[in-house]
Amino acid sequence: METHVNALRSAMAVTLLASIVLACLGQEPAGTTDNSTKLPAGPLGETIRLGRELVERTSTHEVTRPYVGNSLNCTSCHLRNGTDPKAASFIGVATAYPAWSPREQRVITLEDRVLNCFMRSCNGIRPPLGSTPAVAIVAYITWLSADQPMRMNPERPNGPLSVPKLPTGLAQPDRQNGQILYSERCASCHGEDGQGDSEAPPVWGERSYNEGAGLASVPQLAAWLHVAMPPEERNLSPSEAFDIAAYVNSLPRPHFRLEAHLPEKSRLGEYNSAANE
Ligand code: HEC
Numbered sequence: 001m002e003t004h005v006n007a008l009r010s011a012m013a014v015t016l017l018a019s020i021v022l023a024c025l026g027q028e029p030a031g032t033t034d035n036s037t038k039l040p041a042g043p044l045g046e047t048i049r050l051g052r053e054l055v056e057r058t059s060t061h062e063v064t065r066p067y068v069g070n071s072l073n074c075t076s077c078h079l080r081n082g083t084d085p086k087a088a089s090f091i092g093v094a095t096a097y098p099a100w101s102p103r104e105q106r107v108i109t110l111e112d113r114v115l116n117c118f119m120r121s122c123n124g125i126r127p128p129l130g131s132t133p134a135v136a137i138v139a140y141i142t143w144l145s146a147d148q149p150m151r152m153n154p155e156r157p158n159g160p161l162s163v164p165k166l167p168t169g170l171a172q173p174d175r176q177n178g179q180i181l182y183s184e185r186c187a188s189c190h191g192e193d194g195q196g197d198s199e200a201p202p203v204w205g206e207r208s209y210n211e212g213a214g215l216a217s218v219p220q221l222a223a224w225l226h227v228a229m230p231p232e233e234r235n236l237s238p239s240e241a242f243d244i245a246a247y248v249n250s251l252p253r254p255h256f257r258l259e260a261h262l263p264e265k266s267r268l269g270e271y272n273s274a275a276n277e
């Protein structure tokens with residue numbers, strides 16, 4: 001009798017455990033596309049939802065607008081709010097951090113990486129650590145990594161789906177050919193003057209990414225164009241992508257001087273707590 005009761009108890013415990021696990025899994029599917037209905041309950045879910053909005057409307061949303069100095073949103077380059085598996089995807093990115101950053105010469109957190117993008121790609125001011133945009137965007141990106149194995153990156157601050165480098169050893173990029181290709185393949189949306197239209201963002205000039213951004217490097221822009229542009233027919237060959245990248249990055253864009261993009265010292269970090277004792 002005793003043994004029977006014990007067996008029954010452990011069977012119940014297993015069932016309970018399994019249903020808890022299943023309930024958790026059901027709430028957090030690994031990075032697919034629009035998961036708005038499956039966000040975790042309560043303030044965490046609301047924070048993740050805010051993070052996604054900030055990624056989509058970075059330059060216009062009241063929470064992030066003060067920290068952005070151009071017309072770009074995170075989704076301008078991390079297509080479909082970072083859920084496009086090819087174009088600088090956010091899927092799985094949280095598993096790579098903390099990571100070694102050759103540029104920073106430090107081990108950095110995902111929060112650092114997110115905040116640095118405001119200074120460079122978005123040509124703005126670094127939001128304080130622990131501030132609302134920092135917490136919300138990190139929550140959103142982390143949510144897109146649910147169920148993926150942790151693999152901190154000891155070489156560079158990049159996740160498992162980061163944009164593959166193009167083969168080196170191609171001929172010197174041909175800027176003039178790049179200009180011709182730009183007119184044929186890009187100007188219908190981004191304009192002959194590079195200033196974009198109501199949907200396509202500017203690709204050079206004061207409202208574009210600055211010289212400190214990842215895309216300001218010709219090999220990085222070429223690698224990204226190869227997998228991301230034109231959005232509906234991503235078929236540039238590596239050498240075409242290099243030629244166009246050399247042309248686009250030869251045109252003027254904001255200079256980058258680090259001090260001009262850091263907030264005053266007292267605003268560099270925030271105590272992320274509502275505790276009053
Ligand atoms: C001008 C284009 C551009 C904009 C705008 C931009 N990024 Fe990025 N970002 C990149 C590129 C390119 C990379 C490198 C991607 C790679 O190597 O796969 C990158 C890398 C990252 C990474 C690291 C990804 C990884 O694989 O570990 C994070 C996180 C990130 N960006 C967050 C943001 C956030 C948040 C914003 C908005 C505040 C933003 N980025 C705006 C172009 C951009």
Ligand code: HEC
Binds near residue numbers: 187230244
């Ligand atoms: C059909 C219109 C269209 C075409 C053609 C197109 N783009 Fe884009 N491009 C976009 C849109 C829209 C975005 C922003 C993505 C978003 O917000 O979803 C974008 C984003 C970009 C970005 C990152 C944001 C920025 O402005 O810096 C670059 C760089 C870029 N495109 C370059 C190019 C180049 C180079 C070509 C030609 C090979 C090209 N695009 C062709 C529509 C287009």
